[in-house]
Amino acid sequence: MSESITAEPVNRKYNSARLKQILFATQIALLLIVVQRAAIGNLNHAAYLLVLMFLLSLCGYIARKGRPELGGTIFAVMISCTSLYFMWTSEGARDETLLAFPGIFVFSLLMAHRIVAPLLLGLFIINVLLMGYFHDAGIHEFPLSRNSTTNSILIAILITIACYWCHRVSRELNNAFKELIDQNRRLQISEANITQLAHHDFLTGLPNRSMAKEYFEIAKDRALRNYTSVSLMFLDLDDFKTINDTLGHDVGDEYITYISRQLEQALRKSDHICRLGGDEFLIILEDAGKREEAMQMADKVTNVVKNPLEISDHQVSCTATIGIAIVPDDGTDFDTICRKADVAMYHGKDTGKNTYHFFDESMDKEVADSLSLIADLRSAIAENQLAVHFQPQIDLQTGRISTAEALLRWYHPTRGSIPPLTFIPLAEKSGEMVAIGKWVIAESCRQCVRWNTLTEHPMTVAVNVSPLQFKHADFAQFILSTLEDLKMDPALLELEFTESLLMNDSPEVSENLAALRKANIHLSIDDFGTGYSNLGYLKNFDIEVLKIDRSFISKLSESPQDKAIVTAIVQMAASLGIETVAEGIEDDATAKLVRELNCQKGQGYLWSRPINDEEFINFLKQA
Structure with a gap:
C-alpha cells in the first residue's frame, strides 16, 4: 500500500508533463490549420479552431492542478468533436480529419479515463455509418473529394500531428520497456544478493549453517549409496575472545577472514567448510572412509590455524579445538551429527584445547550429568546444600x-560431596x-x-x-x-x-x-x-x-x-x-x-x- 501511495503523485506529475507537451504540439498544428482554412476562405472553421485552441489551454491548466486524467479526457473529447464537426461539414468519411482518429484513440488509451477510448471509437464508427447512410438516402450531400494543395497541406498537418502523438507514445513505451528490463535486472541482482546472504556468511563469504545442511544431505546420500562415510568436524578457535577484547573487533574480524581463507586452501575440493558464526566452523569431509583420514585432516587443520598473522603491528595467532562425528556410525541426521561433534569439541576444550576428539557415547553421559548438576545447582542455595569452609x-x-x-563446598543430597573443580566451572x-x-x-x-x-x-x-x-x-x-x-x-x-x-x-x-x-x-x-x-x-x-x-x-x-x-x-x-x-x-x-x-x-x-x-x-x- 505504501508503494502505491508513493507512486501515485509521481505518475500524476509525469502524466501532467506529457499532456502539456502534447497540448503544445497540438496547438501549433491547430494554428497551422487555422492559417490553411483562412487561406481557402473558410473563416468559420478558422474561428472554430481558434476557440478550440483557447479551450485546450484549459486542459493544460487542469493538468497543472494535478488532474492530468481529467485534462486528457477533455482534450480527447474536444479533439474528437472537432474532427467529427469537420467531417460533417466537409467531405464526410472521406475528410482528411479522419486521419487524426488513430492518434486520438491511442492518446485516449494512455491519458484519458479508461472509458473514454471505447466511447470515442463507438462514436466515430456510428458517425461514419450515419454519414454513409445520409449520403445514400439523399438526406445530406457530401462533396466529392478533390486533390488540391490546400487539402494536401491539411492532410500533411494531420498526419504529422498523429505521427507525433504515436511517436511520443512509442518512445514512452520503449522507455518504459527499458525501465522494466532495468528493474528486472536489479530485481535479479537483489534476489541473488538475498540468496547469497541467506546461505552465506556476511563477513567471510563462506556458506552458513543452512547451506552446510544442504551440503551434508548431499554428501550423506552419496555416502550411504556407496557404503562410505562422511566426517563432520566442529571447529572452535581457542580463546578467540581474548583477541577481540584486547585488540578490538576489527582485528578479530580480519583474523576470522584470514583463518577462513587458510582453511579453504587446506581442504580437498570434495570437502566443504562453513562458518556457523563467531569463531565456530563446520567442515564436511566426503569420502573419509577411514578414521585415520579424518585424523590426518584434523592434524592439518589445527596446524594451519596456528600460523600467525600480523595485523596492525600485532602478531595474532590462535589454536583450534575440533570435535568429530561420523556418518553413519554416529547417526545420519544433520542436527544430531552437529550436536555430537559439538559435544566432542567441548570435551576437547575441557581436556586442554588445541586438540581434536571423536565423539563417543560416554560424552553424551557427561553432558547429561553436567546439565543435571546445573539444574540441581540452581536450587542448592535455597536448600542449604552449599557451605563455606575456611583454611587458615x-x-x-x-x-x-x-x-x-x-x-566453597557442595553437599548434594544424593551424590554426596561434589568437588569444586566439578561444579564451579558449571x-x-x-x-x-x-x-x-x-x-x-x-x-x-x-x-x-x-x-x-x-x-x-x-x-x-x-x-x-x-x-x-x-x-x-x-x-x-x-x-x-x-x-x-x-x-x-x-x-x-x-x-x-x-x-x-x-x-x-x-x-x-x-x-x-x-x-x-x-x-x-x-x-x-x-x-x-x-x-x-x-x-x-x-x-x-x-x-x-x-x-x-x-x-x-x-x-x-x-x-x-x-x-x-x-x-x-x-x-x-x-x-x-x-x-x-x-x-x-x-x-x-x-x-x-x-x-x-x-x-x-x-x-x-x-x-x-x-x-x-x-x-x-x-x-x-x-x-
Missing part, C-alpha cells in the same frame, strides 16, 4: 593466624556463579565479623571471586552494602582473583576494582606464576597480595627451578611492597624453606585442611 593462612615469622581463605558456564558468589561473600563476611569478636588481633577473610562477578556493574556496590550491613571494616576483606581478570579491558572490571581499592578492600592475585604475570598490572591495579601457586611449592626442596622461580617472585613482590603467600605447604621442611626465602605467609595441610565454620572457631580458640 599463617604468618611465617610469628606463627599467628592472620587470614582465612573461604572455600556454575560459571551457566551464569549461576554470580548468585552463588554473592552468597559466599556475604557468608564469609558474616563469619569474619564473628571471628573478630573472639581474637585479640584483626582477622582477615580472603574470598575467591570469579571474573564473571567483576563484569557486573553493581558488584562493588553489593560488597560495600554487605560490609555496611554487617558493620565490618573493609580492611578485613581480601578478594582473590586470577591474572586473567586483569587482561579484561571492560569498563565494568576497571570501575569495580577502582571502587574496591578506594574502599580499602585488599586485592590479591591467586595462582601467581601460572598465568600472564604482567608486572604492569600489579602497579596499575594496586595489588597487595600475591599467592604463589602450589605447583611451585609442592616440590620446592627437590626442584632448583621451582626454588629459583619462588625466590624471584618473593624478591620482586618485596621490591614492590607486595605481600606473598605460599600455597600448598604440607610439611615442616617446605615451611622452613619458604620462611628462609622471606615469604610472609603460608597456607596448607601442614596447619589445617579446609574446615567448616564451627571447626574453624575451635581452631582459633586453640591457637
